[in-house]
Amino acid sequence: MSRYVLVAPDKFKGSATAADVAAHLAAGLRAGGVLALELPVADGGDGxxxxxxxxxxxxxxxxxxxxxxxxxxxxxxxxxxxxxxxxxxxxxxxxxxxxxxxxxxxxxxxxxxxxxxxxxxxxxxxxxxxxxxxxxxxxxxxxxxxxxxxxxxxxxxxxxxxxxxxxxxxxxxxxxxxxxxxxxxxxxxxxxxxxxxxxxxxxxxxxxxxxxxxxxxxxxxxxxxxxxxxxxxxxxxxxxxxxxxxxxxxxxxxxxxxEVVLDAVGFADALAGAALVVTGEGRLDAQTLHGKAPAGVAAAARAAGVGVVAVCGVCELDDAQLAAAGFAAAYALTQWCPDEHRCMAEPGPLLEEVGRMLAGTSLVGTALI
The missing domain is CATH 3.90.1510.10 (Glycerate kinase, domain 2)
Structure with a gap:
């Protein structure tokens, strides 16, 4: 099987379930000609x-x-x-x-x-x-x-x-x-x-x-x-x-x-065929770095030598924090739509746009070569 981009986000709280986020990101990647595998995740809480x-x-x-x-x-x-x-x-x-x-x-x-x-x-x-x-x-x-x-x-x-x-x-x-x-x-x-x-x-x-x-x-x-x-x-x-x-x-x-959720959903097996992982949650902030799902996904992917990018509604982390957590890049929906309320109310089209954009970046292109 050809290698793919593994789409493994947590929910965007108050906006979209993890499954919905994964589906929209994957749809955008596929529209850009990239194979994508959806695997929503969570950290033990709701979702x-x-x-x-x-x-x-x-x-x-x-x-x-x-x-x-x-x-x-x-x-x-x-x-x-x-x-x-x-x-x-x-x-x-x-x-x-x-x-x-x-x-x-x-x-x-x-x-x-x-x-x-x-x-x-x-x-x-x-x-x-x-x-x-x-x-x-x-x-x-x-x-x-x-x-x-x-x-x-x-x-x-x-x-x-x-x-x-x-x-x-x-x-x-x-x-x-x-x-x-x-x-x-x-x-x-x-x-x-x-x-x-x-x-x-x-x-x-x-x-x-x-x-x-x-x-x-x-x-x-x-x-x-x-x-x-x-x-x-x-x-x-x-x-x-x-x-x-x-x-x-x-x-x-x-x-x-x-860690428990990643084991339960078979993340390691899915990661074995991945060229790149896309994860994320509604808000990337200091809490993300302390046991939240995106940080756990990034740690597991990094240990396997697979690159990771994050997609979120809002990003409050600077480049140094993102790099230290293992993210090659982070993309916030507010980069496409500054209205945070609209990002929360209508995340689907924006997530698909992010997916299409990712499909055309060197991060995805290089990984799939």
Whole structure:
């Protein structure tokens, strides 16, 4: 097979899915006479499920409990014995209909998705935990898998991190036994311990200083009853403590989100036939350089000796930062259309124009020789 340009972007948040971005860029490249292979990616947050489905995973629909208790229609992605579960699709901040609810938002739906993955025959589960609405220490997730969290009278606590200050006992005897036989990979770039979760991420979930103090007491109580040492592990604070529950109770191991997703979607195999990689996201900025998808794609491609260019809506990185991250060049849609709002509202034609332009550059021409 002739070599091709591998198009592996993340989503343009609030504008286009990763699959849409890849499709438009690839269409532009093909219009310029260049072979292109689409492989949307994600970093473990929202978009992870879509990336797995675009890579050939089978969609298994699930109706699960949303962060406020209302039902959410979502899915898990399954291929062979591997399943991909995206917390954001069921316990995500974007699913709060009336705004943040830091004391009551629950991770219960994430546990229901894990159970659905087990029901589908998964023996390895990738759990992407970015974009959570909850700070419940993963108790909702564990409750959906059979755990019980009791007050001093033996009554089960209501969902949400605000109730954990009254936690008296944890009963894990009813935990789904299939968990012990399943490899669970926590896809996360958060390296905070559990105690840092409320103060570090609570404000973006709507937590007031008083809420943060209450959540900290509850999570400290949870850690004391389950595994104080695990609470101090890097990543235990991911997704409001879902990381702690996964590491301490489910036996998960943590890996950087983008690395896990690249493995799951078969990036290495696709890279083997690539002459050049095109990646990107809506905004290239300082956060991009710390575990976001484009930086992970660039690192993997560079390690394989394949050049990488980035396409984005807006670029806030200078040439030195781009070069240090492994990008040969970066192209922002605002170079073609200075109106950022229009770039977000109508990215498709602009992305195709960028693709056609790339097809005619020496970066593509030289790579394909």
């Amino acid at each position: 992870t499920l879509d990336a797995a489905l675009a890579a050939g995973f089978r969609r298994v629909p699930v109706c699960a409990t949303g962060p406020t208790g209302l039902p959410v229609h979502t899915a898990v992605a399954v291929r062979g014995g591997v399943a991909v579960v995206e917390l954001a699709s069921v316990s995500g901040l974007v699913l709060l209909p009336d705004g943040p609810d830091p004391l009551h938002a629950t991770s219960r739906g994430t546990g229901e998705l894990l159970r659905a993955a087990l029901d589908a025959g998964a023996t390895r589960i990738v759990l992407g935990v970015g974009g959570s609405a909850c700070t419940d220490g993963g108790t909702g997730m564990l409750a959906a898998l059979g755990a019980r969290f009791l007050d001093a009278h033996g009554v089960e606590l209501p969902d949400g991190g605000g109730a954990l200050a009254d936690l008296h006992d944890v009963d894990l005897s009813g935990l789904d036994p299939r968990v012990a036989e399943t490899e669970i990979v926590l896809a996360s770039d958060v390296d905070n311990p559990l105690v840092d979760a409320p103060a570090g991420y609570g404000p973006q979930k709507g937590a007031t200083p008083a809420d943060i103090a209450l959540l900290e007491r509850g999570l400290a109580r949870l850690a004391d009853l389950i595994d104080p040492a695990a609470a101090r592990l890097p990543g235990a604070g991911a997704a409001g403590g879902v990381g702690f529950a996964a590491l301490a109770v489910l036996g998960a191991r943590m890996r950087p989100g983008i």
